[in-house]
Amino acid sequence: MTKTAREPVAGDLFTDRSLVGGRCESCGETFFPWRDVCPKDHAPGAVRVDLPRTGTVWSFSTQEFLPVAPYAGRETRETFVPFVFGYVDLPGACKVETRLDVPAERSRELVGIGTEVEFVTIPFDHADGRELTTYAFRPIRKDPS
Amino acid sequence: MSRGTDLAIVGIGIHPFGRHELTAQQMAAFAIRQALANAGTSWDKVELAVGGSLDGGQADVLVHELGTTGLPFVNVLNGCATGTASLLTASAMMNAGEGRLGVVVGMDKHPRGAFSGNPLEWGVGSWYGETGFFLTPQFFALKLQRYMYEHAITERSLALVAEKAFANGALNENAWRRKPLSVDEILASPMINDPIRQFMICNPSEGAVALVIAPLEDADRYTDTPIRIAAASLRSRLYGSFELFQTSLPTGGQPSTPTELAAAAAFAKAGLTPSDIDVWQVQDTEAGAELMHMAEIGLCAHGEQNELLASGATKTTGTSPVNTDGGVLASGEPIGASGLRMVYENVSQLRGEAGQRQVAGDPHVALSHVYGAPGISAVTLLTRP
Numbered sequence: 001m002t003k004t005a006r007e008p009v010a011g012d013l014f015t016d017r018s019l020v021g022g023r024c025e026s027c028g029e030t031f032f033p034w035r036d037v038c039p040k041d042h043a044p045g046a047v048r049v050d051l052p053r054t055g056t057v058w059s060f061s062t063q064e065f066l067p068v069a070p071y072a073g074r075e076t077r078e079t080f081v082p083f084v085f086g087y088v089d090l091p092g093a094c095k096v097e098t099r100l101d102v103p104a105e106r107s108r109e110l111v112g113i114g115t116e117v118e119f120v121t122i123p124f125d126h127a128d129g130r131e132l133t134t135y136a137f138r139p140i141r142k143d144p145s
Numbered sequence: 146m147s148r149g150t151d152l153a154i155v156g157i158g159i160h161p162f163g164r165h166e167l168t169a170q171q172m173a174a175f176a177i178r179q180a181l182a183n184a185g186t187s188w189d190k191v192e193l194a195v196g197g198s199l200d201g202g203q204a205d206v207l208v209h210e211l212g213t214t215g216l217p218f219v220n221v222l223n224g225c226a227t228g229t230a231s232l233l234t235a236s237a238m239m240n241a242g243e244g245r246l247g248v249v250v251g252m253d254k255h256p257r258g259a260f261s262g263n264p265l266e267w268g269v270g271s272w273y274g275e276t277g278f279f280l281t282p283q284f285f286a287l288k289l290q291r292y293m294y295e296h297a298i299t300e301r302s303l304a305l306v307a308e309k310a311f312a313n314g315a316l317n318e319n320a321w322r323r324k325p326l327s328v329d330e331i332l333a334s335p336m337i338n339d340p341i342r343q344f345m346i347c348n349p350s351e352g353a354v355a356l357v358i359a360p361l362e363d364a365d366r367y368t369d370t371p372i373r374i375a376a377a378s379l380r381s382r383l384y385g386s387f388e389l390f391q392t393s394l395p396t397g398g399q400p401s402t403p404t405e406l407a408a409a410a411a412f413a414k415a416g417l418t419p420s421d422i423d424v425w426q427v428q429d430t431e432a433g434a435e436l437m438h439m440a441e442i443g444l445c446a447h448g449e450q451n452e453l454l455a456s457g458a459t460k461t462t463g464t465s466p467v468n469t470d471g472g473v474l475a476s477g478e479p480i481g482a483s484g485l486r487m488v489y490e491n492v493s494q495l496r497g498e499a500g501q502r503q504v505a506g507d508p509h510v511a512l513s514h515v516y517g518a519p520g521i522s523a524v525t526l527l528t529r530p
Contacts, residue, residue, distance in 0.1 A: 010272035021393070032393035033270070040384050040395070059294075061286035062339040063277060070263065070274030083277065086287060087394065095394040097278060107339065113294045124276060134276050 006133045009124050014135045018053045018119050019096060022046035030093040052090040054140060057115045060086030062104040074125040088117055088137045099136035116140045149240030152374045154527070155367035156184025156357030157492050160252075162350050162476040163321035169201025169481075172353035173252035174210045180248070180355040184367040191357075192244025194218040195235040197227035198481035201253045217243055225428065225517025226379055227251055228354070228484030229525055233377045235358060245363060249356045251486075253479030255349035267390050267519060281518065282346060282431065284389045286338035289433030291387075293340065296448040298436065300340055304331040305454040306432035307345045307474055313461060314475025316501040319486075321350050322475045345432040350477020354485035356492075361530065370496040372527050375417065375510075378410035379523040388520030403522035404428075404441040404514060411512075411524040412443075419443030422526075423508035424494045425465065426487035428516040429472040439467065442514050442524065466504045469494060480517075487513035488525055495529045 013033050014020055023030045024038035024046050031039055034048050066080040067073075075081070082104035087095045101122055102110040111117065117137035124134040158179030160172035167175075173196065181187055188211045196204025197220060205218035217238070223230040228251040235247045265271060273279055292298060308328050314320035326344055334343040357367065364371030382388050383400040401409075412418055425444060429435035436450040444465055445453055453459060459467040470476065470490040473483060491511035493499045509529045516522045 009276055010270055059287040059291040061283060061290055064336050067277050067280055070279055071277045072275035089396055094396055097392050
């Protein structure tokens, strides 16, 4: 099967493996996404770092209706499927705001606070026709034993 | 801030909140005329004015309607804190000797549906909006979900907040939502952002509020019931505080919230404590915001809200009445007018003019609190001299 070459929704947010954040060289603060000036001590020159691939859900919620602009997903009122989002606490780094890749109707059960989740990329079909990817976290699949 | 002359609110006016044919400017002119009449004075006597609006146009254009007298008229915009920022600005101008009779006005008229905007103007990338994060209710839902987890707050408590809001709104001729709703109806309404349901969250609306202010020593020229502005404080967020539109947060604990900072500043300035407050108006963008802000401003401890709400303590008949006019839930939120609506209600309560909503016990001290993007809060304390 040929892999479709989807582009990320924005450069500098993530790779296939993890989110890309920034770390301040002077105070050590880690944040997402990367920016030159540290949001904590305002020193310039933050370096890019791969953020941890796994973490725990800090909070979550559901988006039950089609968001208004600037949302740019391709869905219509008729085709929109509610999605789940939240903050994931990445140990030793920061909490990141993210989509949580589980069905909205099962969110309380699948991504309750404290659930262990891992980084994934998911398709994002832009209203302008581009087929992109964005980042998300998903409950860590337990190996069947 | 050094203390200047004691200032008082000597007149109040309001254009009912809701959906109207009028422009924001027309509603504001209505509110100003009512406030001036309430103070027994007229526009030509006004020596300074401050006003604000997000979508309703520039407040100083009102001089075309009210009179081009050459007075200083400053426009202010601070999101949901616009009204308090206007009151602060007018107070500072008065203390700086710009005039001895001032008008403060807030007005707005928003498009229907959820608030929208350009993420780039809020310091986040366009991808943030494109992928569905640029929605203010999402923040309140995430803050609330975490808060309910940490403090064992129940969904029933959220419904009790909303039930109270619509019950109070039904008694307020200036409210928008005037139909009482039961806890069961609220809990059966569609989910918007888990755990927030349709009847637990406000909508943008329209309306205007005006205040007339003067030095307390001049107040008896205008009214028998002056209300002293004991403090008005506005604060923005500290690093690491969980606020709207944040792609990441530090791990670990959080600093004081803007609400906690603004409340502490206002109480210190006024020499008052939460135990002095007789009536409270707090930002209730959604039902959970009311109960979280109750703890942040010192009305109760974190986690006490289930018990307080179940006992009816925050009803107009309770020991700590909250959002006696129905709050944002029953009034909707015209951004520029919303904070001044709370001040209007507190003046009405302290004057003993709140009719069927009047709280018992001869209230002397009232607090109002606003919160909004990008993480600002303002607290105003009023006292009856």
